[in-house]
Amino acid sequence: MTQLVDDRVLAAVLRGDSPPKAQEPVYTTGYWYVRLCRAVLTSSGSSGVLSTSFASLPRAMRDQAMQALLELPDEIGLESLRTLAPLMGQLSRRHQLNVLGIEALAAAVFLEADVYLSAPSPRLEEALTAENRRAVIIE
Amino acid sequence: MSARRRWGLADGGRVGCLDLGNGVLLIPGEIEELRRELLDSVSDQEWVAAQAGFGDPELASE
Numbered sequence: 538m539t540q541l542v543d544d545r546v547l548a549a550v551l552r553g554d555s556p557p558k559a560q561e562p563v564y565t566t567g568y569w570y571v572r573l574c575r576a577v578l579t580s581s582g583s584s585g586v587l588s589t590s591f592a593s594l595p596r597a598m599r600d601q602a603m604q605a606l607l608e609l610p611d612e613i614g615l616e617s618l619r620t621l622a623p624l625m626g627q628l629s630r631r632h633q634l635n636v637l638g639i640e641a642l643a644a645a646v647f648l649e650a651d652v653y654l655s656a657p658s659p660r661l662e663e664a665l666t667a668e669n670r671r672a673v674i675i676e
Numbered sequence: 677m678s679a680r681r682r683w684g685l686a687d688g689g690r691v692g693c694l695d696l697g698n699g700v701l702l703i704p705g706e707i708e709e710l711r712r713e714l715l716d717s718v719s720d721q722e723w724v725a726a727q728a729g730f731g732d733p734e735l736a737s738e
Contacts, residue, residue, distance in 0.1 A: 543737075544726060545727075552711070552712045552715045572735055573726075576718045576723065576725075577715065577717070580717045598701070602694050605696055606707070607714075634738060635733060635734045635738055637729070637735050637737070637738075638737075638738050655723070656737060659738070661738055
């Protein structure tokens with residue numbers, strides 16, 4: 538069963554931790570990935586890492602290096618909006634979710650995935666249940 | 677030679693390679709280790725801010 542993970546679970550996987558289901562394909566969504574990147578790039582701690590590793594680089598090169606570090610490995614799947622948009626449109630007619638939530642719901646339905654969340658998301662969980670998808674909270 | 681000395685690689689060791697698209701950046705140590713440091717640098721409080729969408733309702737966990 539494919540596992541769809543949120544940003545914080547994705548961070549753990551990228552750090553080298555085992556995914557919730559060791560042998561199953563790992564996917565995330567575009568907006569969870571955006572949120573992860575934003576969390577890292579705006580983190581006060583990341584400036585410490587940057588200062589030790591990239592301090593002498595020109596700004597443009599530092600930015601490119603950060604982007605390279607945050608590149609999603611091939612083994613993490615991500616369905617594009619090209620694939621998900623029609624389904625997102627359909628699902629948004631019966632579920633009141635923001636764009637992050639509707640993308641996650643559509644990805645879960647499309648991939649027939651279990652969804653692993655690092656914190657409760659009651660509205661998303663309710664929508665997943667309604668669409669016969671399972672949500673697991675990992676805290 | 678000077679990079680090897682500065683990076684403590686006189687007796688060998690690992691360097692990481694970052695593809696910047698228009699060039700390659702070599703760094704002392706492994707890329708995976710640097711990536712881990714970056715990911716670990718996000719505090720619990722900052723993850724809470726992420727779950728709140730950084731103030732953007734469209735990015736918030738609902």
